[in-house]
Amino acid sequence: MTRLLAHDAILVSMAVVLFGIVAVPVAMRTGRRGLLPYAFAAVYTNFFLVSVAAVAMVYALVTHDFSVSYVAQVGGRATPLLFTVISLWGALEGSILFWAWVLSMYAAAVVWINSRRPGNLVPYAAATLLFVSFFFAILLVGPADPFGAVSPVPSDGPGPNPLLQNHILMAIHPPLLYLGYVGMSVPFAFAVGAMLSGEVETDDWMRITRRWTLSAWALLSAAIIAGMWWSYEVLGWGGYWAWDPVENASFLPWLTATAFLHSAMVQERRGMLRLWNLNLVVGTFLLTILGTFLTRSGIVSSVHAFTTGTIGYYFLAFIAIVMLASLALVAGNSERLRSTGRFDSAASRETVFLLNNLFLTAFMFTVLTGTLFPLVAEAIKGVKVSVGEPFFNRMSLPIVVTLLFLMGVGPALPWKAASKAELKAKLVPPAAGAGLMLVIALVAGARNVYALLAFAFAGYAAFANLREYWIGMRARRIAHGEGWGTALVRLVGGNRHRYGGYTAHLGVILVAFGIAASSTFRTEYEATIKPGETISLSGHTLRLKAMWGREEPQRSVVGATLEVMNGSMVKGTMEPRMNFYPMSQSPVPTPAVRSRFLGDLYVNLQAFRPDGSNATIRVIYEPLVPWIWFGGGVVVFGALIAIFPTGRRTDA
Amino acid sequence: MNWKRATIAAACVVPLIILFGYGLTRDPKDIPSPLPGHEASPFALAVFAPGQPPLNRAPGDTVRLAELKGQVVVLNFWASWCLSCRDEHQILSETAKSYAGKPVHFLGVLYNDEPGNGTQWIEQMGGQSYPSVTDPGARTAINYGLYGVPETYFLDASGRIAYKATGPVNERLIRHVVDSLMAVAAK
Numbered sequence: 001m002t003r004l005l006a007h008d009a010i011l012v013s014m015a016v017v018l019f020g021i022v023a024v025p026v027a028m029r030t031g032r033r034g035l036l037p038y039a040f041a042a043v044y045t046n047f048f049l050v051s052v053a054a055v056a057m058v059y060a061l062v063t064h065d066f067s068v069s070y071v072a073q074v075g076g077r078a079t080p081l082l083f084t085v086i087s088l089w090g091a092l093e094g095s096i097l098f099w100a101w102v103l104s105m106y107a108a109a110v111v112w113i114n115s116r117r118p119g120n121l122v123p124y125a126a127a128t129l130l131f132v133s134f135f136f137a138i139l140l141v142g143p144a145d146p147f148g149a150v151s152p153v154p155s156d157g158p159g160p161n162p163l164l165q166n167h168i169l170m171a172i173h174p175p176l177l178y179l180g181y182v183g184m185s186v187p188f189a190f191a192v193g194a195m196l197s198g199e200v201e202t203d204d205w206m207r208i209t210r211r212w213t214l215s216a217w218a219l220l221s222a223a224i225i226a227g228m229w230w231s232y233e234v235l236g237w238g239g240y241w242a243w244d245p246v247e248n249a250s251f252l253p254w255l256t257a258t259a260f261l262h263s264a265m266v267q268e269r270r271g272m273l274r275l276w277n278l279n280l281v282v283g284t285f286l287l288t289i290l291g292t293f294l295t296r297s298g299i300v301s302s303v304h305a306f307t308t309g310t311i312g313y314y315f316l317a318f319i320a321i322v323m324l325a326s327l328a329l330v331a332g333n334s335e336r337l338r339s340t341g342r343f344d345s346a347a348s349r350e351t352v353f354l355l356n357n358l359f360l361t362a363f364m365f366t367v368l369t370g371t372l373f374p375l376v377a378e379a380i381k382g383v384k385v386s387v388g389e390p391f392f393n394r395m396s397l398p399i400v401v402t403l404l405f406l407m408g409v410g411p412a413l414p415w416k417a418a419s420k421a422e423l424k425a426k427l428v429p430p431a432a433g434a435g436l437m438l439v440i441a442l443v444a445g446a447r448n449v450y451a452l453l454a455f456a457f458a459g460y461a462a463f464a465n466l467r468e469y470w471i472g473m474r475a476r477r478i479a480h481g482e483g484w485g486t487a488l489v490r491l492v493g494g495n496r497h498r499y500g501g502y503t504a505h506l507g508v509i510l511v512a513f514g515i516a517a518s519s520t521f522r523t524e525y526e527a528t529i530k531p532g533e534t535i536s537l538s539g540h541t542l543r544l545k546a547m548w549g550r551e552e553p554q555r556s557v558v559g560a561t562l563e564v565m566n567g568s569m570v571k572g573t574m575e576p577r578m579n580f581y582p583m584s585q586s587p588v589p590t591p592a593v594r595s596r597f598l599g600d601l602y603v604n605l606q607a608f609r610p611d612g613s614n615a616t617i618r619v620i621y622e623p624l625v626p627w628i629w630f631g632g633g634v635v636v637f638g639a640l641i642a643i644f645p646t647g648r649r650t651d652a
Numbered sequence: 653m654n655w656k657r658a659t660i661a662a663a664c665v666v667p668l669i670i671l672f673g674y675g676l677t678r679d680p681k682d683i684p685s686p687l688p689g690h691e692a693s694p695f696a697l698a699v700f701a702p703g704q705p706p707l708n709r710a711p712g713d714t715v716r717l718a719e720l721k722g723q724v725v726v727l728n729f730w731a732s733w734c735l736s737c738r739d740e741h742q743i744l745s746e747t748a749k750s751y752a753g754k755p756v757h758f759l760g761v762l763y764n765d766e767p768g769n770g771t772q773w774i775e776q777m778g779g780q781s782y783p784s785v786t787d788p789g790a791r792t793a794i795n796y797g798l799y800g801v802p803e804t805y806f807l808d809a810s811g812r813i814a815y816k817a818t819g820p821v822n823e824r825l826i827r828h829v830v831d832s833l834m835a836v837a838a839k
Binding site for chain 2: 069072073150152154155156157158293297299300312313316319320323324327328330331332334335372375376378379582
């Protein structure tokens with residue numbers, strides 16, 4: 001019943017969507033604008049129908065309706081309710097359904113907000129979103145049908161993948177990721193809409209989608225950080241990033257979207273980089289689809305890869321159509337995209353933005369090359385290779401260091417051209433921040449050139465961005481006689497775009513410090529100890545108090561209770577665990593993390609004697625890792641500042 | 653239309669699409685298994701599902717690999733919670749039946765599951781022609797380097813692993829492998 005309802009909802013939605021896709025160009029070509037409200041209604045109806053399917057799926061999951069193939073695949077009676085609900089995105093078919101749902105929601109919201117705008121841009125953008133929706137609907141009735149019939153009906157299912165039911169972040173990271181990923185379809189749809197409707201010269205598409213792009217970017221940033229955090233809290237290896245294809249897939253569009261956020265300002269301010277921006281928006285969307293293709297088709301080996309079938313061919317056809325069509329559109333419109341401004345001086349903010357774009361794009365191409373290289377190697381030489389962390393680290397460090405430096409230079413420079421005196425006044429003082437961080441890093445024992453440069457340039461950028469606040473606040477104090485607090489609030493409130501950006505910079509710098517410190521100064525130690533014995537690492541002593549085990553409905557848990565010692569005083573306890581799921585071959589660890597301002601004590605239970613007489617414990621000291629999570633929060637906060645409607649605009 | 657730009661874009665995009673198309677024909681996880689050609693790990697496992705005559709074995713009987721020497725052995729790892737096992741169940745059962753009386757022995761190995769669930773599943777699926785055994789602690793599965801279920805191992809008459817199939821098997825594959833192994837044994 002639920003199954004058929006949901007299945008039919010998707011089928012009907014396909015007809016509705018198809019109508020919308022046809023109605024828009026017909027209305028435009030024949031001048032029957034009366035059709036447009038119906039096309040918009042198709043967008044809302046699609047949202048309603050896909051919602052019906054998604055809610056039906058959640059209902060089937062919660063009621064353990066194992067006659068639905070997806071429920072039989074990921075459901076389990078012993079699984080706690082929360083993880084049952086979120087297994088909606090735990091496997092291929094459900095994740096495609098969730099994707100389609102988010103997309104239909106975005107489309108409905110975009111049309112709701114912009115439907116009154118005259119002109120052809122919004123209808124064409126809506127048609128573009130419907131086109132993407134149609135593709136996902138095809139997947140849902142074809143290779144990724146979550147509503148297949150299972151007969152005979154099993155009495156129970158295996159439950160979700162143990163890794164996905166082991167941490168609350170699984171309820172947060174995937175939705176954020178989908179919201180960010182799918183959100184990138186909105187600027188893409190408007191870019192395509194602008195090209196189709198011939199309104200590309202007006203830059204309206206960019207103004208309309210500014211907040212959409214920023215929101216999607218903020219969500220994607222948060223999702224990447226949450227993913228890092230999840231892997232840190234769940235996988236037990238003490239790391240948070242491994243350049244796995246699926247991580248790269250989320251990072252690639254982030255890079256181009258970040259580039260776009262900067263180069264869009266150049267277009268708004270100076271009327272330059274129009275064609276480039278169009279390419280970035282189209283590229284970002286293509287990268288989201290490419291990333292989905294890579295992780296859903298099983299084309300590259302990844303720890304996250306979903307089970308595969310024929311879905312890869314559908315994605316390939318879709319990517320080919322979207323790539324060729326959008327590139328043809330861009331090429332067809334490129335003659336109209338003349339720059340109205342030009343670069344006046346090398347010493348200007350737009351030049352730094354241009355460099356920032358070059359490096360971000362180079363970063364994207366580097367990561368893309370590394371991700372696809374195994375495929376190229378097999379195609380050309382017929383050999384199986386894997387590209388590991390050393391490649392990515394070596395290639396990305398120079399780029400990251402340069403970007404950190406540019407992040408300090410950009411905010412300091414004015415638009416158009418800076419005089420020599422201005423340059424000196426703006427660029428020299430932040431060197432104090434660089435020097436300070438360099439000394440701290442040297443004293444702490446860093447010797448690697450890139451590590452030192454990363455600390456120094458992050459210090460430079462931190463100083464430069466903070467200084468912008470300080471200069472602005474001081475000016476307000478002098479001009480209006482305000483206190484520091486009032487000055488800060490009014491300064492930021494009066495120019496949200498700019499100070500939101502600086503806040504996001506500070507967040508990125510915090511993340512950079514966290515990554516640089518934890519990869520440079522990380523120490524670890526592993527030992528097998530008996531209850532009562534201690535294990536020590538860089539000034540931290542842990543005593544194994546006891547081993548314990550307990551049965552839970554869906555798993556068995558074995559844990560170690562360790563006391564954090566300060567001399568003979570007990571400061572606290574840590575309980576790393578191992579979880580055994582009946583359907584999983586290997587146990588899933590739950591490391592214990594004790595976070596302090598300067599770093600984390602990270603403890604993982606590696607092995608134990610069944611009688612509890614000893615345990616193998618790995619202790620890792622992870623300096624500044626909490627800064628990464630906090631920095632991610634600051635980035636999102638910065639984006640929120642910039643997203644909020646600006647009451648009045650002062651000079652930026 | 654700016655044809656120069658369009659050409660450059662096409663020159664970048666078309667090879668990429670071809671590369672992906674090629675990639676879809678490859679399986680990155682298909683790292684050549686080191687097992688084929690090697691002696692199969694011995695096992696002695698208890699029957700929990702007897703199968704149907706003439707292939708049946710009494711429940712509780714111990715099936716030893718050693719006693720199957722001289723026969724082709726088809727070892728199918730499955731579980732009641734495994735969805736793809738449903739796809740191949742009928743095929744395996746029917747094909748095994750058609751080989752009755754030939755020097756071929758089909759054996760199901762229950763993986764990470766309760767025998768009770770296994771028996772119930774077989775009943776629901778309309779019976780299984782050949783017997784299934786339990787694998788306490790998944791020891792045999794580990795010895796065979798099982799990656800997931802279903803996986804099917806084809807052992808030749810001399811007790812070596814000749815072929816390993818990952819995922820559900822089809823009738824053509826079973827017949828092809830079993831027939832060629834029997835032909836080799838007959839020589």
